[in-house]
Amino acid sequence: MRQTLKVLFIAKQSRALRNGEYPLLMRISQNGTRAEVMIKRSVAADNWDAKRQQATQKDKKSQELNMFLDSLRYKVQKIEREIELDDEVLTAQGIKERIFGSESERHTILKAFDKHNDEANKLSDAGEIAPATAQRYETCRSHLAEYIKFEYKKDDMYFAYINQEFVKGFEVFLKTEKSCAHNTTLKYLRNFKKIIIRALNNGWMKKDPFLDFKFKFKEVDRDFLTEEELLKLINKEITIKRIATIRDIYVFSCFTGLAYSDAKELTQEHIFIGNDGKEWIRKKRHKTKQMSNIPLLNKAKEILEKYKNEQSEFLLPVLSNQKMNAYLKEIAGMCGITKNMTTHTARHTFATTVTLANKISIESVSKMLGHSSINMTKHYARILDSSLSKEMAGIMDKY
DSSP states (O other): OOOOEEEEEEEOGGGOOTTSOEEEEEEEEETTEEEEEEEEEEEOGGGEETTTTEEOOOSHHHHHHHHHHHHHHHHHHHHHHHHHHHTOOOOHHHHHHHHHOOTTTOOBHHHHHHHHHHHHHHHHHTTSSOHHHHHHHHHHHHHHHHHHHHHHOOSOOBGGGOOHHHHHHHHHHHHHTSOOOHHHHHHHHHHHHHHHHHHHHTTSOSSOTTTTOOOOOOOOOOOOOOHHHHHHHHHOOOOSHHHHHHHHHHHHHHTTOOOHHHHHTOBGGGEEEOTTSSEEEEEEOTTTOOEEEEEOOHHHHHHHHHTTTSSSSBSSOOOOHHHHHHHHHHHHHHHTOOSOOOHHHHHHHIIIIIIGGGTOOHHHHHHHHTOSSHHHHHTTOOOOHHHHHHHHHHHHHHO
């Protein structure tokens, strides 16, 4: 369907300048949408023909003004042809951006994302946010660039063109073309929304395309090792040193609840003697900066003792997360464990099998995990069959 464009130039009498001239406003109407912009030109009241929308006098200044207005009309006509050729649907605001946005004033999504990510990387280097958080923004930006190229055949897009349809299309693209799970998709969309909020706050766009979007995450049944599987892993004889090391580091996290990045950064300064005279781990979580206070259980102490002579400031020889997870899959196969063992399942195992299943209060578990609220800990809480059996035993005897 043909796009309908209309352009009006209006002398704003209500905004008369000190010299008595009226500033000119350009109004663009396009398929029911409207955008207005002051064009930084003015005209005397007796030198303006509102019907013909041009200056009436023949002096040089008036002629230059009329030529400028003609050039704006030509630009609108040019955009109209582009719309018809590209079969695009643009808003009046988008047309205004095309005409008046200089390189310094025209704001595009990916350029704004790049600026945000530069800031995030600097904050990561300063220790203010986790490197994984900065990396997630980089990945989101990469997916967004692919979507724009895939769906719109462009290298970048102006904020004025971002609407609810764009957001929905990006969601579908992430789930289909990038094979992202539902929760992963929502995390990327939440990253993208942060850029949109910045654009709205800066006046680069007027309407929030996420206005009716619902971020409803699905409950995820996280894997963890049962007591039987954990003992099988501990007692498994492994002769290959690098494999045995990965197993030991994983088991250490099972008995401390430390996430991958926290186990990797663990140093002697994080070990202290508590009021009970026993060793504790006291460390701020890398991800949230919340303090974790964890009693050092015997099995964890054995593992630290085993690697204390390693030539490093860190207490454990932790490899990259990717390599750790690759080796853990191999170890799971060796132990006959069918679950997807990753560095994070160790943290789940601590929260579930090691602590909650042994009647450690959820408040204490939350403190050890370094959570800011118990609601976060509830995601790790599991009601095991063994726990149910113990708790119901008394009732069974009674009845």
